[in-house]
Amino acid sequence: MSWFSKTFTSSIGRKLLVAVTGLFLCSFLVVHLVGNLQLFKGDGGASFNIYSHFMATNPIIRTMEIVLLLGFLFHIYEALVLTRRNKSVRPVAYAYNRPQDNSNWSSRNMGLLGTVILVFLIIHLYNFFWRARFGEPNMIPIEGTEYDDLYSVVVQSFHLWWYVLIYVLGQIALGYHLYHGFSSAFHTLGLNHKKYTPAIQKFGAFFSIVVPAGFASMPLYFFIQSFLN
Amino acid sequence: MILDSKIPEGPLAEKWEKHKFNVKLVNPANKRKYDIIVVGTGLAGASAAATLAELGYNVKAFCYQDSPRRAHSIAAQGGINAAKNYQNDGDSVYRLFYDTIKGGDYRAREANVYRLAQVSVNIIDQCVAQGVPFAREYGGLLANRSFGGAQVSRTFYARGQTGQQLLLGAYSALNRQIAYGKVKMYPRTEMLDLVMVDGKARGIVTRHLITGKIESHSAHAVILATGGYGNVFFLSTNAMGSNTTAIWRAHKKGALFANPCFTQIHPTCIPVSGGYQSKLTLMSESLRNDGRVWVPKAVGDNRAPGQIPEDERDYFLERKYPSFGNLVPRDVASRNAKLACDEGRGVGTTKLAVYLDFADAIKREGLDKISQKYGNLFDMYAKITGENPYEQPMRIYPAVHYTMGGLWVDYNLMTTVPGLYATGECNFSDHGANRLGASALMQGLADGYFVIPYTIGDYLAQNPTTRVETSHPAFQEAEAKVQADVNRLLSINGTRTVDDFHKALGLLMWDYCGMARNAEGLQYAKQEIRKLRDEFWRDVKILGVNEELNITLEKAGRVADFLELGELMVDDALNRNESCGGHFREEYQTPENEALRDDENYTYVAAWEYTGTNQPSVLHKEELTFENVKLTQRSYK
């Protein structure tokens, strides 16, 4: 085995891949959230539709989309391999076990949380990404140019209570996943220092609340709007 | 039999150098043709096994624990002495030698002790090179502390876990040789007999503790490094599995047993709390650097310690020994605690304890400083007793801790059986009648790293490289004997448990052959031990079979040996009509209750020869000559 494959098939190497891809996905979350904040602009969706158009057509973004997809796939694949391996280490389970006395629920259930996020992601992609890329566009003019009106798709989707619920649950899972994952990734990278680790942990906690809350605020906002109108 | 200690000629300071030059060497290419068995993987065993393998010998190492790193050296807390004189406080090889000889109450060999002091400095260098994280000063250099029986700071330490760190150093060296294939490690394997061919030690018979498999192992020489026999008292600070079996069975094969009655009672242990007690826990003697030992002045004073005013307390060590105070040697500290309790001034519910008080030290240095120095010991005390030693004084009482006696060895550490060596606590060599604190680690590592690697070569060079097959009749015979012993134990199916017998023996030993002994009590104990032994072989209850993990069977074999050793200890104590070090005969004391030696008649090593079950052992004497120190009454006043 070459040193390269030896490194990345070792327990630490695989973890390293999960950590690096995880942090990369975190950066995606930030971009995605900031972009989607256009929904709140109150301009009838004009900015959001222009932004969506940009995201769907810009070659750099399209390239990054592939990188992003690879990031997801690696993150999921490596995590799956590790989870399966870890599960097999204890063939006989404890008859009586109290892990809650020594660790956080979220830390112990990253696989479960990740699976919930994945399910959410598939629904989410089907509804928006798939619709935007392969669906029948509904063109409207903005400042003289024709754009697909994705904004209305968003607004309408979030009038359905069960849809909002799926989104909110998805974001709660994401929050817990990030709560462990963010600082854990730094730990896996070996980036640990008396001076900086506490800050990373605090930021991780902040990140795990603010980002999912930001995302969840969108369906909730439009859901509440639907009653006000 | 004439005991030849093989002490080299010449001035004390040159003996070891000269000897190293005079011993025969094994050619490097020939070393791989010799096999050496090492039994026990504590400091003495692991260091010897690793070093011999480094030299090129093939080593087989054995331990009863599941890993060589668990040997009981790991539990040593306080530190290791070395004559480095890093503190510039007047230490030297000669001073360490002198302190050790004096501390041992002039019952140790000058030449051995001097060599020990000489190589002590190399040990520290070696351990640091291995990555042992000794305590350091802010400047990055090694820190030292003082210890009982010495007026200089020469003790190197790693918080309260020095034994652990030193053993892990030796264990790492051993691991390296295991990885190289030069040491074959046999964990969970207990030595049950020594095999001799043509009058020389050529192997051992072992039992695997998981499968029960009885097996022979052949070699050119056998090193026993199996530790002390303090568990003859049932309650001691030794590990539960510590035993005498290896050295006792070697003794039965002809190795003389020296000074068996020299037992050290450690003054700072956590007192016994009830009959279920399985072992005693020591707290490092270093506690006496800052703790003050006291009892109430009045008999029957039942007030809580905080309620007893300063002038109604008796700081008896400081009062009796103003110059050493709380730092008197272990035997002196222990005996004085016993005296205070015998007078009815003991504390706690059992009244078998004295206080060790840190209030003054905390006031002087602050809680943080004291916690830094002794935090882990305080925590341990709190865990065991449920009391907070930062707030109320600790209760301590002496407990059996170390056995100075052991197999008789010459200057080369060879027993009276050619090719059989004994290192570390299981030999008798360096501590005389009393061991100073922080000297056990020093001796174990000195023997293993720096003595045996030279001296064993001298023997091997004079012996052919021919191997003995384990099919040799001597091995077959020994295996059959071991199997027969096991079968005999399993067939008794009596009514009393092994622990029950062990506790009964321990109580006898503690009462009559413990901190204070007298002829009448010893004679009584001898009879009782014999009775107990008879009963054991008639009525012990062991379940199961040999071919499994059988914890009762393991213990039974060990207790059977303790039941024989106990009698020899009593014989030795009876024979030695004097008080010295850890051996205190009530008939022989000064008016101030100090040990009264009889240098005219007892300046010898008592080495006992086994002659058969229930047969009297035969005493051989090795006269001790002191050419460099003057024998004086030890005084720590």
Added chain:
Amino acid sequence: MAGNNPNSKPMNLTLKVWRQKNFQTAGKLETYQIKDISPEMSFLEMMDVLNEDLLLKGIDPVAFDHDCREGICGMCSLYINGRAHGPERGTTTCQLHMRKFSDGDTITIEPWRAGPFPVLKDLCTDRSALDRIQQAGGYISVNTGGVPDANEIPIPKNIADKAFDAATCIQCGACVAACKNGSAMLFTSAKVSQLALLPQGKVERKTRVENMVAQMDKEGFGACTNIGSCAAECPVGISLENIAMLNREYINASFTSENV
């Protein structure tokens, strides 16, 4: 009756103990009643009492590993009421005392459970995998003799202290037992950190970490997911920071060592 504790009332307990004849056969929990247990007893002394009782009844006593009974040899184990070394933090089973339990309690006692720690009998497991990880590189390659003076290389006190903290690992395996993933990372990291921190150990640091991690994986231990149960249950308080250091050492070694 020890000390000055007046509340030393004896307790009656129900024990559910894992019994397993050997490696090949399956085991199960057996229930035993035990009476008059003093709160001053250590947990293992309570087990001694149980065993004496069983022995006199003609029942095979419960095999469990133990030796020093002062919390340092690392031989004792036991998963007590769902926790490695029982409910008290920073404490080995042998240092756990019965005053932590109450009259009428049911106590479940199981062996360490992990594939690399096969059960030998009852509560005894084979932890030799940990020794093999050490043998893979947990040492500094120096022969006896010929080493420099101990004070030749000054080591900053904080570094020496950190190395010491890592070196206090007792190799009991509680980290593996408590870890959801059955990972031995805390154990391995303790040795790697200790030696990587010290100047003496830096010489071989790359090869060491590569070999020790390879052996750890080969033994079949799980991969760390930074849950932290190991450090929380470690009886001697080995810090999770060591795992970060192990990761750092490993990543650095993988990319910069010359071992291809």
